[in-house]
Amino acid sequence: MPRSGAEARRRLQQAALELYRERGFDKTTTAEIAARAGVNERTFFRHFPDKREVLFDGEADLRAELTQAVADAPAGLQPLEVLLRSFRRAGRLLEANRPLSEPRLEIIAATPALRERELAKHASLIDAVAEALQHRGVPNRLAVLAARTGWAAFHQATGAWIEDPSQSLDTHLRLAFDDLHALSATARSATEG
Structure with missing residues (x-):
């Protein structure tokens, strides 16, 4: 017991x-x-309030870590720089729970109702990150776009980390945000040309 x-x-x-x-x-x-x-x-x-929440335990900790990391970021950083720092810090929670992360993702992927629940949880986290950026003075429109884009990069990095554990989550995050910056530069070049 x-x-x-x-x-x-x-x-x-x-x-x-x-x-x-x-x-x-x-x-x-x-x-x-x-x-x-x-x-x-x-x-x-x-x-746990129900059997679904066993799979989503830690959401409150992740939210708190992300929003605090956004608040703690040095002044003068651009929104995506703030988010990279914040996701890197919050990623430590995921790394500490890796033995649960991999099977959890498999179960969610195999269950449509859980995928729907996961999307709702992600939307709530994105809103919290956008609000934290707004508290730093980032205009609403840019804060929401940065939070959504940053979350997409974070989600891609965590998926890559599950598939390739030979590199740390931190490494996968840096690669995802580097790719995001490269895409942004390509888009600017295309509109200027």
Whole structure:
């Protein structure tokens, strides 16, 4: 039996991931997850409101880390520079949870309802990042565009990191943002010519 709340939470997450991979998300119940984790179903619901949220645990930590990193960035940086610094800092949370990240992404990719939930979560995170940029004085239109574009680069980098763990998430992030800058320069050249 888990002794601490954090230990119970980790065991519930691990049990859920195992069961979702074995049986599929839709065929797994919260009672089965709790039993595999060695706790009762009431304990499951003390940690997670439903079986979907097991896969999205950490969103609040990611949001807090991203928005704080945007606020902490040195003055004078352009929005995409602020975002690269912020995503690099927040990426440490993902790296620390890599054993859960890979199976989590597989399960979400295989389950349409979870993909929809993930998109809603991403939209909420993008809004939070845009708002944090606005607090730095970035105009609304540019803050929203930067947040959406930066999130797309972050999402691409995390996917590349899952596929190629020989390089750090930080390396994949720098490459994605370098590509973003190259695309922007190409677009400027095309409109000027």
